[in-house]
Amino acid sequence: NAGVTQTPKFRILKIGQSMTLQCTQDMNHNYMYWYRQDPGMGLKLIYYSVGAGITDKGEVPNGYNVSRSTTEDFPLRLELAAPSQTSVYFCASSPGHQETQYFGPGTRLLVL
């Protein structure tokens, strides 16, 4: 089983560039999440979605956008990359709102 997959694994961006981090899950989960993990810290929630067409902000949404057109996909968009967005990004999904979240392998992003 693939579970939650993320692409790319690693990316270097220049300040001001944009990119989309891809996240796909094959478990038919309704709930999906984006977290970021800064060095030496725990994960912080950026955005989440409770189903196709429904998204909402988490703790640290500034500088990011999301969309959810299908159950499987939940891409995260960075419009104007800044050094403060250097981090490891994790996508997660869960079958329900109180259910365990399952994580993808992460995307490491470096903004220079």
Added chain:
Amino acid sequence: AQTVTQSQPEMSVQEAETVTLSCTYDTSESNYYLFWYKQPPSRQMILVIRQEAYKQQNATENRFSVNFQKAAKSFSLKISDSQLGDTAMYFCAFMKYRGGTASKLTFGTGTRLQVTL
């Protein structure tokens, strides 16, 4: 707002020994969930164990068990018969009960566990 505190940045244990990782949390909620996640060098976040606050019985999963003290707001993880593959960063996480909507995880800063020969 909820906070999760892991006061041990690093720990070391010898193979086959037992180690306990500490976690405390602060919340005014009465219904919630607690988790331990493991993050090996591959960076993959792997669920180790989950505890529902309404359950008095401590959760166990093979060599992993928790000591959940609700009044003290403490949630420690015990790893028995430690193995080299247990070497990882361990995160304690809190999820409050929110009926009908998504619940975010609040993470601690992690404890780096090194299992040695």
